[in-house]
Amino acid sequence: MGPIKTVKERCRKCYACVRNCPVKAIRVKEDHAEVIYERCIGCGKCIRVCSQQAKVIADCMEETRRLLAGPDPVVAVLGCSFPAFFNDIRPGQLVTGLKRLGFGEIHEGASGVELLREEYARLAAAPNDLPLISTHCPTIVDLIERHYPELLRNLMGLVSPMVAVGRHIKGRHAGPVRVIYISSCIAGKFEIESEAVAGAIDVVLTYRELNRMLKEEAVDMTRLGETPFDGLAPKTGRIFPVAGGPFQAFGISNDFFNPEFLATEGEENALEVIKDLAAGRITPRLVDVRFCSGGCIGGPGKNNRLTTFSKRNLIHRYYQSQDIPYQTAPHYLPAAPRPDLQRRFMNKAKRLKVPSGESIRQILQTTNKFVERDELNCGACGYPTCREHAVAVYQGLAEGEMCLPFSVKRLEEDRRNMAQKYDLAQRALAHEYGETAIIGQDLRTREVLSLIRQVGPTPTTVLIRGESGTGKELTARAIHEQSQRSDKTLVTVNCTTLTDSLLESELFGHKKGAFTGAVADKKGLFEAANGGTIFLDEIGDITPKLQAELLRVLDGGEIKPVGGTVTSKVDVRLIAATNKNLETGVKEGWFREDLFYRLNVFTITMPPLRSRMESLGPLVDHFLARASKRINKAIRGIDERAIHAMLQYPWPGNIRELQNILERAAVLSQDFVIRLENLPVIFAELALGDQGERDPGTVTFRNQREKHLGQVEKGLLRRYLQESGGNVSKAARTAGIPRRTFYRLLARYEIKGCDFQGETP
Numbered sequence: 088m089g090p091i092k093t094v095k096e097r098c099r100k101c102y103a104c105v106r107n108c109p110v111k112a113i114r115v116k117e118d119h120a121e122v123i124y125e126r127c128i129g130c131g132k133c134i135r136v137c138s139q140q141a142k143v144i145a146d147c148m149e150e151t152r153r154l155l156a157g158p159d160p161v162v163a164v165l166g167c168s169f170p171a172f173f174n175d176i177r178p179g180q181l182v183t184g185l186k187r188l189g190f191g192e193i194h195e196g197a198s199g200v201e202l203l204r205e206e207y208a209r210l211a212a213a214p215n216d217l218p219l220i221s222t223h224c225p226t227i228v229d230l231i232e233r234h235y236p237e238l239l240r241n242l243m244g245l246v247s248p249m250v251a252v253g254r255h256i257k258g259r260h261a262g263p264v265r266v267i268y269i270s271s272c273i274a275g276k277f278e279i280e281s282e283a284v285a286g287a288i289d290v291v292l293t294y295r296e297l298n299r300m301l302k303e304e305a306v307d308m309t310r311l312g313e314t315p316f317d318g319l320a321p322k323t324g325r326i327f328p329v330a331g332g333p334f335q336a337f338g339i340s341n342d343f344f345n346p347e348f349l350a351t352e353g354e355e356n357a358l359e360v361i362k363d364l365a366a367g368r369i370t371p372r373l374v375d376v377r378f379c380s381g382g383c384i385g386g387p388g389k390n391n392r393l394t395t396f397s398k399r400n401l402i403h404r405y406y407q408s409q410d411i412p413y414q415t416a417p418h419y420l421p422a423a424p425r426p427d428l429q430r431r432f433m434n435k436a437k438r439l440k441v442p443s444g445e446s447i448r449q450i451l452q453t454t455n456k457f458v459e460r461d462e463l464n465c466g467a468c469g470y471p472t473c474r475e476h477a478v479a480v481y482q483g484l485a486e487g488e489m490c491l492p493f494s495v496k497r498l499e500e501d502r503r504n505m506a507q508k509y510d511l512a513q514r515a516l517a518h519e520y521g522e523t524a525i526i527g528q529d530l531r532t533r534e535v536l537s538l539i540r541q542v543g544p545t546p547t548t549v550l551i552r553g554e555s556g557t558g559k560e561l562t563a564r565a566i567h568e569q570s571q572r573s574d575k576t577l578v579t580v581n582c583t584t585l586t587d588s589l590l591e592s593e594l595f596g597h598k599k600g601a602f603t604g605a606v607a608d609k610k611g612l613f614e615a616a617n618g619g620t621i622f623l624d625e626i627g628d629i630t631p632k633l634q635a636e637l638l639r640v641l642d643g644g645e646i647k648p649v650g651g652t653v654t655s656k657v658d659v660r661l662i663a664a665t666n667k668n669l670e671t672g673v674k675e676g677w678f679r680e681d682l683f684y685r686l687n688v689f690t691i692t693m694p695p696l697r698s699r700m701e702s703l704g705p706l707v708d709h710f711l712a713r714a715s716k717r718i719n720k721a722i723r724g725i726d727e728r729a730i731h732a733m734l735q736y737p738w739p740g741n742i743r744e745l746q747n748i749l750e751r752a753a754v755l756s757q758d759f760v761i762r763l764e765n766l767p768v769i770f771a772e773l774a775l776g777d778q779g780e781r782d783p784g785t786v787t788f789r790n791q792r793e794k795h796l797g798q799v800e801k802g803l804l805r806r807y808l809q810e811s812g813g814n815v816s817k818a819a820r821t822a823g824i825p826r827r828t829f830y831r832l833l834a835r836y837e838i839k840g841c842d843f844q845g846e847t848p
């Protein structure tokens with residue numbers, strides 16, 4: 088990992104870094120774009136263009152603090168561009184500030200320029216058959232070492248001013264010493280890791296990092312007095328950081344029109360010169376080139392508030408000032424003998440595989456580019472042409488999905504497919520559950536239908552009451568169907584299936600961080616139902632806290648997400664259902680009275696199946712037709728004995744139980760007719776009992792039913808308990824009736840589940 092890091096979570100795949108990286112040292116992998124250290128030249132362009140601050144300079148403050156706290160003295164060297172960065176204080180104040188942080192000595196990096204002056208002038212004057220390239224800009228050195236190794240021989244074999252001053256300090260200081268270089272250049276962070284100059288500088292800090300450290304230590308430099316610099320006092324070296332500065336600082340006379348001496352800076356110019364040199368198109372004697380525009384004052388760790396020209400002025404003013412206080416320790420004087428200023432350069436180029444034309448064609452095809460016309464060269468992927476992008480895909484630097492037109496098209500197709508699938512799923516659901524036909528001709532069912540017709544089109548809140556399986560949800564759907572909201576969503580929530588806290592967040596949503604696991608804001612079901620209807624089943628089971636929240640929705644149409652402080656308005660019609668006695672709830676205090684009255688505006692009570700036996704025939708026909716479709720078996724009808732037995736059964740699970748028993752019977756039926764034998768055994772027992780009682784001739788159906796009801800129910804309960812070995816939940820499940828209903832029946836007949844434990848059927 089190098090000095091430029093990627094904060095993965097911040098990367099939004101805009102490919103600005105890919106587009107702007109001059110050496111394509113960015114690899115897009117999965118969900119982020121990362122810097123390839125071996126290819127990177129440390130120019131910092133990716134940091135500058137990343138609008139999300141996903142590219143950051145690796146933090147060197149920690150290491151600096153560690154050295155400051157260590158046993159060795161630490162020397163700070165201020166890069167030549169510092170006057171353009173710390174422009175609102177005097178240099179002596181900055182020195183005091185640095186000493187407050189714990190630095191023992193403060194040197195100027197410009198002294199490194201002066202250490203190199205003679206060597207530069209000598210090489211510039213010596214005859215040379217190759218154009219020489221200056222080596223003080225680490226980005227240029229990296230560019231040549233990593234991307235233009237054919238120019239390695241052109242590099243002047245000299246260290247940078249930073250390394251020169253580092254070696255000078257380390258060579259002259261009595262005993263071990265640490266050197267921290269502070270500048271606008273992040274390529275310096277790369278440079279000190281290079282084997283050829285290792286050890287000269289311990290840490291490179293940017294001006295911004297220094298500023299942060301000063302802030303953290305609450306050092307207000309504007310209030311500080313001045314302290315003299317330590318080390319060698321530079322003169323011409325101070326002009327080094329601006330355009331044209333190096334030639335002047337190194338004492339190389341340059342005439343603008345003299346093609347022998349070429350000095351330039353800025354990404355575009357630098358790349359052009361390097362390319363021209365590599366191609367042999369130009370052959371000057373000496374090329375001085377820096378990557379940042381305006382010179383070192385344009386480095387990535389620079390002061391963004393000032394323009395290049397105003398910074399140039401600041402450097403100039405500093406260069407001309409005569410009163411920079413210095414107190415140089417004798418061991419740094421005189422400047423000669425100089426430290427070792429020689430440096431080797433290495434070929435660090437990693438050549439990437441070059442794809443064949445066929446490979447490029449295949450990659451282009453994966454992103455729908457079959458003919459030249461398909462290659463839009465829109466540049467959205469960060470590469471100027473589709474072919475360059477395809478080459479990068481081949482080289483493992485890019486992904487096909489980066490192609491915007493291709494991804495947009497694929498998303499559109501996906502959306503269309505999803506919409507189709509959604510439509511199919513909707514239809515399947517409607518087929519399975521969406522039926523709102525309420526079957527029944529009996530008086531009570533007709534009454535229910537009439538109430539639905541009346542309340543449906545109004546916005547009134549409806550409370551549906553009745554035993555389990557009597558059709559409360561079906562009624563809610565029918566009300567929604569008849570309302571003016573029928574084209575909007577009907578959201579159904581069973582209040583008993585979630586824990587209290589989960590239910591609250593499901594209904595009203597939550598804010599990020601409201602509880603463990605709330606990693607992002609989430610909208611609730613009330614918002615999902617906005618404009619439509621919400622059906623809250625088993626409303627009698629919600630906690631008082633939720634009851635209060637619900638009251639707020641009913642009163643003001645306002646919801647507040649869990650962990651939120653702001654309420655928002657929703658327009659939702661509420662239909663609630665319960666099989667609990669809410670009046671008892673109010674009396675006993677587990678249900679809020681005000682909520683009860685808000686809900687009890689319009690109540691529909693669903694009759695149990697046993698009280699609407701006239702509708703048994705139509706219901707049986709309806710469910711047999713449905714079962715036939717579901718199991719793909721054409722059931723023709725039901726025999727009389729079966730119907731007769733059904734008429735005597737008490738149907739504790741109501742219509743749902745009827746539906747389930749008929750589907751089971753349809754599966755078991757051998758001859759496409761439902762027979763008594765296809766029904767659970769209790770029906771045969773009922774039929775038998777009925778036979779015995781029929782002889783006296785005087786007993787009515789009602790009499791017979793009443794008489795046998797208890798006996799039959801008891802037998803049934805015992806049988807299920809026997810089958811489940813006394814496990815009441817299991818017995819209720821096998822019976823197909825709610826556990827609570829099962830318990831009620833057990834209590835009525837004083838049967839105990841534990842009496843059946845250990846029994847096997």
Ligand SMILES: Nc1ncnc2c1ncn2[C@@H]1O[C@H](COP(=O)(O)OP(=O)(O)OP(=O)(O)O)[C@@H](O)[C@H]1O
Binds near residue numbers: 559624709
């Ligand atoms: N009158 C009816 N006509 C046709 N089907 C019905 C009728 N009543 C109920 N059903 C069907 O019976 C099943 C159970 O009905 P529903 O789920 O509406 O009952 P519920 O009272 O809401 O039950 P629970 O209280 O257990 O939630 C559903 O498949 C429903 O379609």
